[in-house]
Amino acid sequence: MTPEVIVTLTLIAATFVYVLLCWILPFARCRACHGTGIRRTILLRRVTICRRCKGARMRLRIGRRVYNAFHNANTEAARAARAKGGAR
Numbered sequence: 001m002t003p004e005v006i007v008t009l010t011l012i013a014a015t016f017v018y019v020l021l022c023w024i025l026p027f028a029r030c031r032a033c034h035g036t037g038i039r040r041t042i043l044l045r046r047v048t049i050c051r052r053c054k055g056a057r058m059r060l061r062i063g064r065r066v067y068n069a070f071h072n073a074n075t076e077a078a079r080a081a082r083a084k085g086g087a088r
């Protein structure tokens, strides 16, 4: 096996694992609050709700967000085509 083949197979395997992860576990821990849902402000160190996850503690993975965007666009296109076809 040449190094190029090994790198290619590794990238394909990593992509497959990430897609599987986005399918099985679409939500991951929030990076800003580390899954606690609260943050401390820089001034006065007050406890506030995390602004990024709004206290939900979880975030949608980027891969799942991309999948949802494609899925929604496809659904909208199909709905528009159906509406256009039904108007005739």
Ligand SMILES: [Zn+2]
Pocket: 030, 031, 032, 033, 034, 035, 036, 037, 038, 050, 051, 052, 053, 054, 055, 056, 057, 058
């Ligand atoms: Zn958060």
